[in-house]
Amino acid sequence: MNTETGRHPGLNLGSGHAEAHGEAEALVFGFWVFMMSDLVTFGLLLATYVTMLDNLASGPGPKDLFELKPVFIETLVLLTSSLTYGMAILSLKHDPGRRLRPVLAWLGLTLMLGLAFVAMEAKDLHALLAKGGAPQRSGFLSAFWALVPLHALHVSAAALWLVAIAAQIWRFGLDTPVKTALLRLGVLWHFLDVVWIAIVSVVFLGGLA
Amino acid sequence: MTLAGLLDAALGRLDWNALPFWEMVTHPNASSIINGLIASGAAGIMVLGTLVTIWALTRHRLWGMLWRDWLTSLDHKKIGIMYVMLAFVMLARALAEASVMRTQQAVGLGGGFLSPEHFGQLFSTHGTIMIFFMAMPFLTGVINFVMPLQIGARDVAFPLLNSVSLALTAAGAALVMASLLFTPFSTGGWSGYPPFTETGYSPDVGPDYWIWAVTLSSLGTTLAGMNFAVTIYKKRAPGMTMFRMPLFCWTALCVSILMIFAMPPLTLATSMLALDRYLGFHFFTNTGGGDPMLYANMFWLFGHPEVYILILPAFGVYSEVISTLSGKKLYGYTSLALATICIAVLSFTVWVHHFFTMGQSASLNAVFGIATMLIGIPTGVKVYDWMLTLYRGRVRLGVPMIYAAGFLMLFVIGGATGIVLANPSLDYVTHNTLFLVAHFHNMLIPGLLFGMLAAYAFWFPKAFGFRLEEKWGRRAAVSWIAGFILAFFPLYGLGLLGMPRRTVAFFEPAYLPFTLIALVGAGLVLFAFGCLVAQLVVSIRERDDRRVPVGDPWDGRSLEWSIPAPAPEWNFAVLPQVETRDPFTEAKEQGRAYRSPEDYEDIEMPRNSAIGPIVGVAGFACAFGLVWYMWWLAISGALLSLGAMLARGFARDTVRIIPAAEVREAHESWLAMVRATPRIPRHEENTPANLGHAIPASQEEQS
Numbered sequence: 001m002n003t004e005t006g007r008h009p010g011l012n013l014g015s016g017h018a019e020a021h022g023e024a025e026a027l028v029f030g031f032w033v034f035m036m037s038d039l040v041t042f043g044l045l046l047a048t049y050v051t052m053l054d055n056l057a058s059g060p061g062p063k064d065l066f067e068l069k070p071v072f073i074e075t076l077v078l079l080t081s082s083l084t085y086g087m088a089i090l091s092l093k094h095d096p097g098r099r100l101r102p103v104l105a106w107l108g109l110t111l112m113l114g115l116a117f118v119a120m121e122a123k124d125l126h127a128l129l130a131k132g133g134a135p136q137r138s139g140f141l142s143a144f145w146a147l148v149p150l151h152a153l154h155v156s157a158a159a160l161w162l163v164a165i166a167a168q169i170w171r172f173g174l175d176t177p178v179k180t181a182l183l184r185l186g187v188l189w190h191f192l193d194v195v196w197i198a199i200v201s202v203v204f205l206g207g208l209a
Numbered sequence: 210m211t212l213a214g215l216l217d218a219a220l221g222r223l224d225w226n227a228l229p230f231w232e233m234v235t236h237p238n239a240s241s242i243i244n245g246l247i248a249s250g251a252a253g254i255m256v257l258g259t260l261v262t263i264w265a266l267t268r269h270r271l272w273g274m275l276w277r278d279w280l281t282s283l284d285h286k287k288i289g290i291m292y293v294m295l296a297f298v299m300l301a302r303a304l305a306e307a308s309v310m311r312t313q314q315a316v317g318l319g320g321g322f323l324s325p326e327h328f329g330q331l332f333s334t335h336g337t338i339m340i341f342f343m344a345m346p347f348l349t350g351v352i353n354f355v356m357p358l359q360i361g362a363r364d365v366a367f368p369l370l371n372s373v374s375l376a377l378t379a380a381g382a383a384l385v386m387a388s389l390l391f392t393p394f395s396t397g398g399w400s401g402y403p404p405f406t407e408t409g410y411s412p413d414v415g416p417d418y419w420i421w422a423v424t425l426s427s428l429g430t431t432l433a434g435m436n437f438a439v440t441i442y443k444k445r446a447p448g449m450t451m452f453r454m455p456l457f458c459w460t461a462l463c464v465s466i467l468m469i470f471a472m473p474p475l476t477l478a479t480s481m482l483a484l485d486r487y488l489g490f491h492f493f494t495n496t497g498g499g500d501p502m503l504y505a506n507m508f509w510l511f512g513h514p515e516v517y518i519l520i521l522p523a524f525g526v527y528s529e530v531i532s533t534l535s536g537k538k539l540y541g542y543t544s545l546a547l548a549t550i551c552i553a554v555l556s557f558t559v560w561v562h563h564f565f566t567m568g569q570s571a572s573l574n575a576v577f578g579i580a581t582m583l584i585g586i587p588t589g590v591k592v593y594d595w596m597l598t599l600y601r602g603r604v605r606l607g608v609p610m611i612y613a614a615g616f617l618m619l620f621v622i623g624g625a626t627g628i629v630l631a632n633p634s635l636d637y638v639t640h641n642t643l644f645l646v647a648h649f650h651n652m653l654i655p656g657l658l659f660g661m662l663a664a665y666a667f668w669f670p671k672a673f674g675f676r677l678e679e680k681w682g683r684r685a686a687v688s689w690i691a692g693f694i695l696a697f698f699p700l701y702g703l704g705l706l707g708m709p710r711r712t713v714a715f716f717e718p719a720y721l722p723f724t725l726i727a728l729v730g731a732g733l734v735l736f737a738f739g740c741l742v743a744q745l746v747v748s749i750r751e752r753d754d755r756r757v758p759v760g761d762p763w764d765g766r767s768l769e770w771s772i773p774a775p776a777p778e779w780n781f782a783v784l785p786q787v788e789t790r791d792p793f794t795e796a797k798e799q800g801r802a803y804r805s806p807e808d809y810e811d812i813e814m815p816r817n818s819a820i821g822p823i824v825g826v827a828g829f830a831c832a833f834g835l836v837w838y839m840w841w842l843a844i845s846g847a848l849l850s851l852g853a854m855l856a857r858g859f860a861r862d863t864v865r866i867i868p869a870a871e872v873r874e875a876h877e878s879w880l881a882m883v884r885a886t887p888r889i890p891r892h893e894e895n896t897p898a899n900l901g902h903a904i905p906a907s908q909e910e911q912s
Contacts, residue, residue: 026366030439040473055498135490139498142490164858
């Protein structure tokens with residue numbers, strides 16, 4: 001363990017958690033590295049989307065398919081979920097030690113917002129199919145369907161992870177593995193926000209521009 | 210549902226036609242019988258090998274040992290060894306395939322004996338195996354074993370993830386092996402270019418085997434790269450600053466970063482190809498708005514950094530070997546580290562040189578051609594540094610040094626042909642000929658395989674506690690070098706004469722002498738592999754004559770040589786305090802080596818875990834199900850993996866404490882043995898007198 005570099009910056013673990021800090025050092029850094037790898041994936045899919053924008057094969061294009069209003073609402077929901085996740089981490093720091101923990105309430109709210117985002121997204125995709133926007137229709141639609149649902153899949157996986165961590169809190173309380181897991185899930189949750197902003201800018205706004 | 214319907218759903222599209230001998234039985238003719246016999250023979254060897262292994266494990270009651278001590282172990286050294294074993298098994302198969310291809314081309318004037326489909330499968334499996342299931346496991350295994358020891362760590366940052374990475378790689382390898390019995394494999398080459406690999410042209414299971422095998426390996430490699438990078442950044446011993454790390458660790462770090470950033474494009478390319486094939490997407494089709502060029506870009510965005518993932522670890526090994534076996538500190542350490550970083554960065558800027566002829570503008574080709582030539586500069590720096598390390602050193606021509614010497618000469622020749630190919634106008638002439646095949650084998654065999662074999666000879670004593678036999682080792686090394694020259698230098702000539710790569714037959718008599726010489730070379734390479742097997746057998750049989758319990762058989766310079774051989778589970782009884790480069794050499798020179806530490810502490814080690822093997826089996830099942838449209842199997846495999854990961858989140862009892870008293874007893878008894886063991890000079894290195902207690906080079910000169 002590399003002691004002189006000190007504690008991992010940005011961890012709200014509270015005082016008296018030297019052990020948790022030590023573990024978080026490598027774990028959270030490792031998760032950041034993992035996210036960087038995922039960033040390459042999303043970056044390439046965005047690049048693919050841009051190169052495929054004109055490959056419509058005389059099928060529908062962005063102007064026939066996209067609507068900004070639901071996208072705007074989804075964005076608000078997802079960004080709010082990041083805020084509530086931040087609140088969850090803050091209440092982790094100031095945990096009162098009661099059985100009924102505020103951190104669980106914030107996590108529950110985050111989960112609901114995340115699931116609402118996925119549900120709205122699913123509805124949009126369904127509407128897209130109804131407009132003749134199936135992925136088999138054209139290269140452009142293939143690129144769209146590989147990118148946007150992959151993001152939704154990430155949010156769903158993060159939601160599943162959140163439930164698993166909540167179950168661990170219920171079973172073990174706020175022990176070190178739970179805390180470091182929450183820190184890593186936080187990195188993922190905020191990362192998915194950033195990716196969504198990129199998707200909105202490139203796929204929807206860029207596609208309609 | 211009827212029974213037949215149920216069976217159909219269970220087996221998907223798997224039927225009798227998948228068996229390698231079915232065609233020969235149902236449609237017997239000369240060609241189908243010859244090809245059927247070869248394919249069935251290969252499948253038979255695999256099945257027989259599996260059965261003999263199962264029988265031997267049962268006969269000697271070794272299943273429990275295999276499960277407890279190896280498969281579920283999270284010890285980075287054992288995981289490293291298992292990676293290398295996987296690499297050797299896959300090397301055997303891919304070498305056999307290479308020999309069949311060489312034989313075909315030696316008699317291929319006007320026909321030969323192989324069918325074009327069979328030949329296509331051979332070069333596809335050969336390439337896929339050599340890159341993804343021989344080279345990658347070999348270098349990952351060596352990094353796994355050596356790097357934590359060199360930086361003074363007790364394990365990698367994420368031991369369980371390490372086991373999962375190995376399992377995913379092994380699952381991919383198993384999938385390629387399964388394609389021997391349930392044929393066919395892809396005929397699309399190791400790079401799997403669409404539109405040929407799309408359903409329109411390759412409707413069979415071949416490309417699906419390739420897609421899922423490569424995807425499994427790619428995921429395993431991404432995770433391994435993350436693990437290594439975090440280990441190097443976060444787990445170095447106190448005082449081990451970046452610029453005190455042995456050079457092998459620098460190459461390991463650069464390789465890890467390349468893995469993190471270069472594997473996602475591959476995973477994405479194979480996944481998009483899978484979406485095309487399974488769900489009718491239009492990424493790479495030549496209809497419906499698809500763009501096959503997109504695949505070429507994505508694949509080589511991975512593929513070129515991959516070349517340096519393959520070669521950099523060998524550069525690290527050569528740096529260690531040349532320095533240690535010359536008894537000198539590495540010349541130009543800083544320039545070597547910086548050159549490694551340079552190569553890693555430049556590797557992302559050259560991918561277009563793999564398809565200069567695909568129609569982009571001349572200016573773009575020129576940019577990528579120049580970027581490619583630039584890589585020759587840091588590589589040249591390295592070659593000079595190695596030569597200057599040898600200069601006035603007391604060079605011992607041990608097996609690793611023979612490989613290093615062969616590498617230095619052959620790699621420079623291969624590099625020179627690379628500069629030729631980097632020029633787009635010359636590339637137009639040689640593109641898709643055997644000249645290219647000769648070039649990349651010229652880089653990868655000396656620049657990867659020789660390095661890994663040198664590492665195998667160099668660090669084997671640290672892994673198992675005894676040295677490898679020298680004579681068979683030398684025979685192997687010399688035969689590898691000579692066999693390589695004979696097998697591949699004629700291919701340069703053939704390429705310049707215009708012979709295209711990947712052709713089953715040819716009609717130009719002028720090619721014949723070259724293909725015959727290449728066949729002799731292939732025979733010599735097979736002999737070299739036989740020598741390696743003989744070496745291992747002899748070494749194990751006579752291991753008592755070559756034990757090196759003190760742990761320093763070569764007068765080593767870095768931390769891994771300061772601990773017993775075989776290394777204890779915890780690596781270091783007390784974490785070392787590092788003050789210089791070559792810390793062990795300095796400790797020996799100043800008489801500080803092998804001292805008892807002031808105090809011992811409890812050591813925390815990870816407990817065994819079955820998650821790795823479970824994910825491996827589940828990954829294989831999922832991939833095999835996807836290949837054959839056995840959806841129930843694919844879904845079960847995926848759910849099993851997911852379930853295993855979720856369940857792991859609830860595991861709390863994951864570490865084991867080794868009490869200080871136990872560590873003290875083991876370490877003190879080893880230290881007592883060290884004091885009782887005579888030190889030996891270098892000229893006795895390969896005699897039974899070498900118990901691993903070395904006189905440091907500087908003191909030997911004085912005496």
